[in-house]
Amino acid sequence: GYRAQTAQQRADVLLHGSINTSTTKYAYLLAYTNYHYETPGGLTLQQVIANPQQARPAAGNLPSAQAQQTGVKNSTTYLGVQAVTQLQSWLEQVVAVAASNTNFQNPFITNYEKRIENNIQLRYLLTAKHQWPQLSIRWHIGTEQQWQKSNINNYQNISGTAGEPQFEDAVRTLQQSVFTQVQVNYHQWQFVMAASSNVTRYQYQRNYPNIIPTTNYRLASVIAPRWSVLYQIAPQQTVYATIAKGFAPPTIAEFRASDNNFNTALQAEQGWMYELGYKTTLSQQLKASVAAYHLAVNNGIVRQLNNNGAEYFINSNQLLQPGVEAEIEGNIAYKSGIIRYWCTAAYQPYTFKQYRTGSNIFDGNRITGTPLHLVTIGGIIPYGKYELLTQYRYVSKQYLNDANMVVAPANHQLLWQLQYAFTVRKTSQQLAINVIHGIGQPFVLGYDINAAGNRFYNPAAPWQYSVHWRMLLQQ
Numbered sequence: 001g002y003r004a005q006t007a008q009q010r011a012d013v014l015l016h017g018s019i020n021t022s023t024t025k026y027a028y029l030l031a032y033t034n035y036h037y038e039t040p041g042g043l044t045l046q047q048v049i050a051n052p053q054q055a056r057p058a059a060g061n062l063p064s065a066q067a068q069q070t071g072v073k074n075s076t077t078y079l080g081v082q083a084v085t086q087l088q089s090w091l092e093q094v095v096a097v098a099a100s101n102t103n104f105q106n107p108f109i110t111n112y113e114k115r116i117e118n119n120i121q122l123r124y125l126l127t128a129k130h131q132w133p134q135l136s137i138r139w140h141i142g143t144e145q146q147w148q149k150s151n152i153n154n155y156q157n158i159s160g161t162a163g164e165p166q167f168e169d170a171v172r173t174l175q176q177s178v179f180t181q182v183q184v185n186y187h188q189w190q191f192v193m194a195a196s197s198n199v200t201r202y203q204y205q206r207n208y209p210n211i212i213p214t215t216n217y218r219l220a221s222v223i224a225p226r227w228s229v230l231y232q233i234a235p236q237q238t239v240y241a242t243i244a245k246g247f248a249p250p251t252i253a254e255f256r257a258s259d260n261n262f263n264t265a266l267q268a269e270q271g272w273m274y275e276l277g278y279k280t281t282l283s284q285q286l287k288a289s290v291a292a293y294h295l296a297v298n299n300g301i302v303r304q305l306n307n308n309g310a311e312y313f314i315n316s317n318q319l320l321q322p323g324v325e326a327e328i329e330g331n332i333a334y335k336s337g338i339i340r341y342w343c344t345a346a347y348q349p350y351t352f353k354q355y356r357t358g359s360n361i362f363d364g365n366r367i368t369g370t371p372l373h374l375v376t377i378g379g380i381i382p383y384g385k386y387e388l389l390t391q392y393r394y395v396s397k398q399y400l401n402d403a404n405m406v407v408a409p410a411n412h413q414l415l416w417q418l419q420y421a422f423t424v425r426k427t428s429q430q431l432a433i434n435v436i437h438g439i440g441q442p443f444v445l446g447y448d449i450n451a452a453g454n455r456f457y458n459p460a461a462p463w464q465y466s467v468h469w470r471m472l473l474q475q
Contacts, residue, residue: 001038002461005055005065008037024085031078038071041109042448042455052442052459059453062109062308069160073105094125094142106258110308111166112157113258120147140181148173150252154260167260168208171252174201181226188232195225200249204262212262219268222247236281244273246295250313254301259312267315271297286330295321296353302368302402307452317354319367323347337382346374355402362402369449371398378415389417400447400456408447408456412439428472436464 001007015030041056055065080098087093097120104115125142150171156163181194200219206212226244233239249268256262277291300319304312329342350367366372378391395411419432438445438460445460 001040002464003040003053003055003459005038005040005070008035010035010037023087024083027082027084029078029080032076034075036071036073038069039065040458041065041070042451043457043459044454045457048442048444048457048459056109056455065109067159068107068109068157070107070109073103075103077101090129092127092129094123094127096123097121107157107160107162108258108310110157110310111258111260112155112160112162113152114155114162115150115152117148117150117252119149121145134187136185138183140179142179144175144177144179146173146175148252150256152256165208167206169204169206169256169260169262171256171262172203173252173255175199175249190228190230192226192228192230194227195223198222198224198247198249200268202255204256206262215262217264219249222268222270238279240275240277240279242273242275242277244275246271246273248301250301254313257310257312259306259310261312263313265315266301266313267299269297269299269301269315271295271319285332286328288326288328290324290326292324293322295319297321300352300355302355302450304450305448305452314357316352316362317356318352319350319355320353321348321350321367323349336384339379339381341379342377344374344376348372348374352402360403362404365402365404366399368399368402368404369447371396385421387419387421389415389419391415398447401450406454406456408444409440411444413437414439430468430470432468432470434464434466434468438462438464 011034013032017028019026019028040054043052043054043056047054047057058064058067078098078100080096082094082096085093085095099121100117100119102115102117102119104113104117106113106115122145123142125140127138127140129138130136150173152167152169152171153165154167155165176199177196179194179196181192184191199221202217202219203214204212204217205214222245224245224247226242228240228242228244230238230240247268247270250263250266254263255266273293273295275291275293277289279287279289281287297319298317299315300317301313302316304314306312324347325345327342327344329340331341332339348370349372350370352362352365352367355362355365373394373396375394376391378389381388381390391414393411393413393415395413397410398408400406400408414437416435417432419430421428421430423429439462442457442459443462444457446458447456448458449456
């Protein structure tokens with residue numbers, strides 16, 4: 001890689017298909033991924049200027065990233081099956097089940113984490129529909145259940161090898177949701193009314209070094225309604241408005257973060273979103289849309305890093321996330337095919353409405369790690385079996401800590417991809433060459449927000465090259 005301690009390797013296998021009977025359609029997905037990448041760690045701005053290719057150096061009593069061979073190893077197997085049954089001409093049933101297993105290892109500067117996660121997901125959905133000459137109704141009712149069991153062990157990191165144990169924990173989560181939605185179409189109008197009831201439960205215990213007996217912890221139940229109305233003002237023009245309540249419970253990685261604490265004070269994010277949008281098809285070759293939204297979040301989950309670089313999470317009081325998004329996409333026909341192009345833009349002046357930790361007051365500050373402007377412009381040009389994609393992406397400046405004392409400059413990125421499609425016997429294959437150019441010195445793709453010791457920066461190579469090969473087996 002461009003920086004020291006950035007080697008990586010990855011292997012993926014994906015198998016999917018379907019089997020149909022007279023009344024039921026079965027679909028299955030089997031996936032396996034195995035990857036290992038080294039993590040160089042964040043640098044201070046002075047370290048980036050001195051040598052952007054270095055890994056995080058030793059500091060005080062903490063060894064360097066290279067000495068600890070920091071990185072991530074992940075092996076995941078996923079199996080999902082879905083059955084869609086037509087019970088009646090007006091009634092459809094969907095049953096889906098999925099299971100996954102993840103073996104995760106993370107040698108870090110201060111410890112070596114090993115985690116085994118097992119997940120089971122169930123989904124049941126009934127859909128009823130009826131059509132009248134000028135009116136149609138579609139009603140969904142269903143439930144989702146998700147179980148996760150995680151064994152999380154931390155050890156001493158002895159030059160990239162797990163040493164003596166530090167912590168041995170077990171965490172289980174159960175997420176349950178019951179939902180319903182009614183959609184009514186009448187002339188140019190569409191009305192949607194939906195609601196869900198959501199419960200999240202945690203069960204945790206510590207087996208080493210001290211014993212924490214099995215403890216149950218439950219987040220408050222959340223009722224999340226949603227209303228939406230759409231009106232077709234002309235054959236190719238629609239306006240819509242949406243009011244919805246959303247929520248996001250803490251993940252296991254947030255509830256039991258790398259600081260090795262069970263964070264029972266962490267609450268689910270909740271908020272109301274209001275959105276107004278407009279879509280139009282100007283011609284067969286051009287479409288456009290624009291949307292304005294306002295999201296007010298209570299108990300927003302904010303990432304923090306302690307002095308050792310371990311992350312933990314806290315709830316801020318209130319976040320305000322208003323914004324505007326616009327998109328244009330179209331196509332132009334020429335003798336060798338159809339050229340596709342697009343342009344998207346976002347304006348997102350997100351702020352902490354109320355956020356105080358100890359004596360620190362961050363009210364009115366910009367939300368950390370959120371750029372004010374995002375712009376993407378791109379296009380695809382086909383030529384026979386070849387296809388050229390080119391894209392420009394702009395990310396405006398962003399603040400790297402909650403105090404808004406450190407600012408990352410704007411980021412400009414160019415992407416080119418040349419793809420060649422061909423067939424060998426019964427296999428469809430694609431060969432792609434990617435080139436990414438980051439404009440600016442030093443070029444930084446990602447930041448560690450709120451990093452201790454001002455180690456915010458993860459510099460990347462200004463020029464990056466990769467080759468991808470894809471093969472699709474056909475029956």
